Amino acid sequence: MASQDPNIRFINAVINWLSIFPDSRVQIDADYLNLTDPSIIIEVLKTLIGSDFEVDSSAEVKDEENDGSLVINSDIEVYETIFVGLKSYFKSKLFSRKKLYNYVGMLKYEELKNGDLYALNILCFILLEVGLHSFKSSISISIISELNEDDQKELKNVMYDENDLFGKNLMLTQRLSALELENLKLKESFKKIEQEQKTAHKHFEINENEKHGIQLEYEKALHDKDLELEKLKYQLSVFKNSNNDLKQDNLQLKNDLEDIGKFKSQLNRKKHNYTTESTITHNSNGEKSIASDELKWEYNILSSWLNRLYASKKAR
Numbered sequence: 389m390a391s392q393d394p395n396i397r398f399i400n401a402v403i404n405w406l407s408i409f410p411d412s413r414v415q416i417d418a419d420y421l422n423l424t425d426p427s428i429i430i431e432v433l434k435t436l437i438g439s440d441f442e443v444d445s446s447a448e449v450k451d452e453e454n455d456g457s458l459v460i461n462s463d464i465e466v467y468e469t470i471f472v473g474l475k476s477y478f479k480s481k482l483f484s485r486k487k488l489y490n491y492v493g494m495l496k497y498e499e500l501k502n503g504d505l506y507a508l509n510i511l512c513f514i515l516l517e518v519g520l521h522s523f524k525s526s527i528s529i530s531i532i533s534e535l536n537e538d539d540q541k542e543l544k545n546v547m548y549d550e551n552d553l554f555g556k557n558l559m560l561t562q563r564l565s566a567l568e569l570e571n572l573k574l575k576e577s578f579k580k581i582e583q584e585q586k587t588a589h590k591h592f593e594i595n596e597n598e599k600h601g602i603q604l605e606y607e608k609a610l611h612d613k614d615l616e617l618e619k620l621k622y623q624l625s626v627f628k629n630s631n632n633d634l635k636q637d638n639l640q641l642k643n644d645l646e647d648i649g650k651f652k653s654q655l656n657r658k659k660h661n662y663t664t665e666s667t668i669t670h671n672s673n674g675e676k677s678i679a680s681d682e683l684k685w686e687y688n689i690l691s692s693w694l695n696r697l698y699a700s701k702k703a704r
Contacts, residue, residue, distance in 0.1 A: 396420055396505060401535070401542035402512040405519075408531045409435050421503045423511060426466040433474065436519040436528060443473045467497040474518070481523075488517040516546055 399420045407416040413431055414422065422428060434441050471492050478485060491513045499507035519528035532543050 396508075397538075398542050399423075399505070399508050399512050401539040402516060404535055404539050405528075405532060405543060406432055406435075406515070408534055409527075411435075420508055423508060424463075424500055424503055426463055426470060429467075429470055429511070432515060433470070433518060436515065436524060437477070437522045438524060441473075441477055443470050463501050464497040467495075467500060471495060471514075474514075485517055485521050488514060488521070491517065513546065516543065520547060 400417070403414055403418055403420060403423070404416050406412055406414040407418070412435060413428055430443055433443075475489060475492055478488060491510050495510045495514070496504075496507055500511060519525065522528075529547075532540055532547075535543070
């Protein structure tokens with residue numbers, strides 16, 4: 389339950405106390421934010437003080453400085469009207485309550501409007517002080533006895549604490565709780581930022597790894613191209629050397645062909661002479677005829693070899 393929360397235990401005790409008053413608009417265990425309604429605050433003060441407490445807190449007032457048209461007062465302006473009127477009332481009735489004046493001075497209207505627990509605790513101190521030290525205080529005190537034990541303890545801590553140690557302690561505790569809550573929010577924000585930084589760093593590392601991988605692929609491709617270029621250069625060099633060799637071979641072949649052509653021409657002349665001479669020798673001398681056959685056979689072999697050599701070189 390909300391009343392078990394130590395930050396609003398005193399607030400709930402005051403709400404339950406106010407709910408017992410006759411014709412009270414405050415309901416038992418009501419949402420404590422209801423107390424921020426200016427109209428409820430005025431009715432509660434009238435219940436605690438009496439009908440002679442009057443506050444002009446109408447929502448619509450005339451704008452005297454301009455054209456006299458009606459304008460809407462903000463809640464903060466109404467709060468100021470209420471609590472300035474409350475201090476004036478107590479001073480006029482000679483209710484000298486330093487604690488009350490201190491609490492009214494501590495009340496921040498903007499925080500009250502926003503439902504700040506610190507401001508709500510101060511408002512409850514004000515309401516309790518008014519109830520305990522006004523003309524109707526006997527009724528307020530008697531109603532406290534109708535509360536449960538826990539609520540009575542919360543209110544009596546204030547009733548019997550003239551030095552306001554309980555109130556100061558409660559205020560400090562409330563401020564500490566607010567600071568702890570703010571610190572928790574800051575820690576959560578810090579964790580969120582830290583997580584975002586880790587995520588960003590992780591993405592950065594991934595991008596760096598991708599960049600490094602691309603760089604390695606580029607360097608490998610460049611290396612492969614360099615090797616391919618070196619290979620092509622080597623092949624070109626081999627082709628140049630082969631071309632030079634072919635040129636030398638062609639030149640040598642040309643010279644050989646010229647020499648063979650000359651030799652063949654000479655050989656043909658010798659063959660003609662040899663044939664004539666062989667015929668004469670065969671008719672006159674049998675032994676010379678045998679020798680001429682052997683020479684003819686050798687000539688035919690040599691001629692056949694020269695023809696094959698000539699054809700082979702010509703084909704090249």
